[in-house]
Amino acid sequence: MRHWLIAAAAAAVIAAPLSAHADPIVMKFSHVVAEKTPKGQAALKFKELAEKYLPGKVKIEVYPNSQLFGDAKEMEALALGDVQFIATSMSKFGKYTKKLEVFDLPFMFKDMDAVERFENSKTGQELLHSMENRNYLGLAYWHNGLAQMSANKPLLMPSDAKGLKFRIQQSDIIAASYETLGANVQKLAFSEVYQALQVGTVNAQENTWSNIFSKKFYEVQSDFTESNDRVIDYMVLVNAKWWKGLPDDIRAGLSKAMKEATAENNVIAGKLNDEARAKIEASGKVKIHKLTAEQHKAWVDSMRPVWEKFKGQIGEDIVKAAVASNGPPTN
Numbered sequence: 162m163r164h165w166l167i168a169a170a171a172a173a174v175i176a177a178p179l180s181a182h183a184d185p186i187v188m189k190f191s192h193v194v195a196e197k198t199p200k201g202q203a204a205l206k207f208k209e210l211a212e213k214y215l216p217g218k219v220k221i222e223v224y225p226n227s228q229l230f231g232d233a234k235e236m237e238a239l240a241l242g243d244v245q246f247i248a249t250s251m252s253k254f255g256k257y258t259k260k261l262e263v264f265d266l267p268f269m270f271k272d273m274d275a276v277e278r279f280e281n282s283k284t285g286q287e288l289l290h291s292m293e294n295r296n297y298l299g300l301a302y303w304h305n306g307l308a309q310m311s312a313n314k315p316l317l318m319p320s321d322a323k324g325l326k327f328r329i330q331q332s333d334i335i336a337a338s339y340e341t342l343g344a345n346v347q348k349l350a351f352s353e354v355y356q357a358l359q360v361g362t363v364n365a366q367e368n369t370w371s372n373i374f375s376k377k378f379y380e381v382q383s384d385f386t387e388s389n390d391r392v393i394d395y396m397v398l399v400n401a402k403w404w405k406g407l408p409d410d411i412r413a414g415l416s417k418a419m420k421e422a423t424a425e426n427n428v429i430a431g432k433l434n435d436e437a438r439a440k441i442e443a444s445g446k447v448k449i450h451k452l453t454a455e456q457h458k459a460w461v462d463s464m465r466p467v468w469e470k471f472k473g474q475i476g477e478d479i480v481k482a483a484v485a486s487n488g489p490p491t492n
């Protein structure tokens with residue numbers, strides 16, 4: 162009897178598809194924002210689709226809120242293979258390439274449609290490869306939205322920013338944008354912003370409505386200005402050698418999942434930010450100031466010198482392509 166059982170078990174193992182016995186490849190996706198944000202939702206959609214298209218072959222583990230790696234560590238972790246996917250704000254690549262600083266130029270993009278046109282342009286697609294010489298390969302752009310300023314007083318004219326201390330991302334262009342107004346800046350990791358605003362280390366910031374709401378910045382700032390002064394978008398990055406070394410079927414399935422998750426993200430990002438703004442306003446805890454055309458022009462004119470200072474290191478052709486993405490001048 163025993164011989165029959167052993168023979169049956171052996172036959173079952175041989176007959177079972179190999180994939181059923183090869184453990185799935187575990188891939189980690191680390192990011193720094195909350196789940197209920199454009200990036201948080203896109204990472205979960207990518208996980209759902211990757212595991213759908215590659216059943217039993219891959220397992221995507223998503224780690225939001227800087228749980229696994231925060232701002233300071235995620236690029237190094239990707240280089241070392243401690244994580245397989247990150248989706249970093251393009252304001253944080255200054256030490257790897259200057260080309261992506263085009264996204265930080267103040268008031269460069271009039272709306273997210275312009276951002277999307279630029280990202281999908283020949284120049285935008287080439288920028289996905291701008292760090293490949295450092296073994297970082299961009300797979301996609303994911304939208305968040307345009308940044309909104311805040312402080313504990315109304316920011317209506319550029320002079321209102323003088324003397325304030327803005328938390329900013331790791332960006333020399335964002336620093337120059339505020340320093341040109343006589344403000345001070347402090348580069349802080351995203352995970353440190355709430356506490357820094359709470360204790361007064363900084364007293365002003367800029368971010369998208371979804372980040373402001375999900376991290377409750379509206380609890381520690383009294384006045385928000387709908388400035389739309391800069392885009393905060395992401396580049397989904399992989400370790401280039403790791404990506405190119407994947408089996409063809411795995412890479413193809415992941416690419417299909419990434420393409421579809423990207424398309425969905427770029428449709429829902431605007432909606433998530435609009436919902437976040439509405440929830441902030443409904444909280445009754447803050448004032449949201451809309452700028453008049455004159456006030457908006459004053460902010461644009463005051464920060465425009467930053468373009469002249471940085472367009473050389475970014476590449477004038479890249480800056481021109483970004484400007485063109487806004488469409489013909491309206492004035």
Ligand code: LMR
Binds near residue numbers: 193249351368
């Ligand atoms: C920030 O640091 O403010 C943002 O880049 C966070 C994010 O990834 O949206």
